[in-house]
Amino acid sequence: MTESEIAIRVRGVTKTFGEGASAFHALDNVSVDIRKNEFFTLLGPSGCGKTTLLRLIAGFDQPTAGRIELEGQDISHLAPFRRPVNTVFQSYALFPHMTVAQNIGFGLEMQDRPKDEVRETVARMLRLVRMEALADRRTDQISGGQQQRVALARALAPHPKVLLLDEPLSALDYKLRKDMQIELKRLQAETGITFVFVTHDQEEALTMSDRVAVMNQGAILQVGSPREIYDHPVERFVADFIGDTNFIEAELVADESDGAGTARLRLATGHEIATALPEGMRAPRHVTVAVRPEHAAFAAPGEPAALAGRVESIVYFGTDTHYHVELSGGGRFVLRRQNSRDAAEILATGVDVAIRLPRGSVQVLRD
């Protein structure tokens, strides 16, 4: 990534609230680069520090240590109204004493743009979020979804370099949320503005983002595309937080024949699988591996099986079916199979099965 491609650079940022024994480290030495024009998501459970990081970028709070750069310029201690960064608040925070149009024009007005330009931009923004008909309404006379769109238009109107979105969809019902997800992607593509999106909803993060940063306890654990994050989680927390995962204990055995960065994994059953290793990890050692339920498969008779067990329960989900398998060595394994009309064999509970782990289905976790 070259310097000119980076919109926001966070370097060694720590944020501590309170002092002494009661001090709370909301962020602990966080570093991340957010590229221009990307839809970047901060994903994590509540209290993980994602909103704190967003507030530091917006300028509502200041880092205790470290620095934040916007396109190469240090903005760590710049007041919010001096940053070309706008925020869409979780509560929308629309001004109740102004109309929809006045809300949208507020930022431009505060930048002392000419009246004509303000009027023009407001009209364009109203079109962009499809709110032309409600321009003169008061903000408490429109629905939640409409308020959401006004909040978006208001933050986009001054054409900021970066748009920060603090769980903007959490107050909407399911159907509206789905629509707004698509709407947000469209707006991001149309405006070309860098979006930094905060959410605790993993599905939202996976479907909308170009890249996701998974956070927990004030630290960023992994940054990558939704696919990287989902298929190749590097930490137990990431694997557990996003999607369903089977955790299996295994031994790493050194194996030079597969080249550097790979090793053979020996499972409790004695079965061995070739796998890639996280950076800096060396065999031999004990590890935990993650296997996504849909990455595993039932082994046909005679095929080499990695795991064996008995089907304990079967849960039908419409598009797929979940098989809960009691492993013979102890522990449980969930296997997910897509349902198709010509599903050949029908498994029943109590049947003994063998499970195959194809190459690439196994992800070695760092601790």
Place this chain on the structure above:
Amino acid sequence: MQGQGDSAAAPARAITAREGKGALVSAARRREVRVSWLLSAPALLVLLCAASGPLLIVLVYSFLTAGDYGGIVWSFSGEGWFKVFLARDIFDDTVSIADAHLTIFWRSVRLSLLTTLICIALGFPTAWFIATRSRESRNIWLFLITIPFWTNLLIRTFAIMEVIRSEGIVNSVLLAAGVIRQPIQIMYTDFAILLGMAYVYLPLMVLPLYAAMERLDFRLIEAAYDLYASRRRVLRRIVVPLVRPGLIAGSILVFIPSLGAYVTPRVLGGGKNMMLGNLIELQFGQGRNWPLGAALSLTLLLIVMVALIFYVRIVQKEAASRE
């Protein structure tokens, strides 16, 4: 046959039943009305004896003739109202405008407006300070604001006198520090009245302002900061419009009692710098002109009503613009 006869008779029975029921209902309704009047009697009694009754007496007195030693004589006279605005020369009976009264009206209105402005200037930051403290400490600050209410107004006014009189604290300190050579005359000036009233009525401004600020969504302020509004613009465009109801309520609560203030101008303003309250008292006391006093009281009431109508208009206009 039997069935047919029944069905023909049934409607007639139904009608009488309905009528009887109707009479029953209206009787019940009448009793209900009686009971509801009875239940509201205490409230009506209070309203009559404490509010409209005395006001009616004042209105009647203002149209009667003044007695020689105070009190009234029961004969109609417009003299009371006449003297509110006009004066008749005792030698040649020429009628002229009552300058002395107008001066006092003007001083009352001017000092009350100034008091309101001072209370806004001091009360706004105070209320803001309290509203931005932590939830627990807010109550302590509010408590401190209301403490002066527990002390008698007269005592508080004399306390201010102790501070500003010629041998008082301010002058003593300034003299000792060598800032001034002669004590400054603060007592018996309009400034002294202003100081006293602002001090006395400040809590009445702080409390409604605080109530409005406490309800203020501080995320709106963050949103405005985020949208390139400087601190001053956030104050003007977001905070002031949103706490406006509190600001107006506080202004009314300060302006109205200031207008009729009696103790403060009496003690700190002396006999020379009278306000309306003192003028009214004078007519019922030494002046021995109760009708004039009554007419002046009603004039004060009218000024207050004009101010209130003004306020209601603003509120209605705001409500209308919101619809």
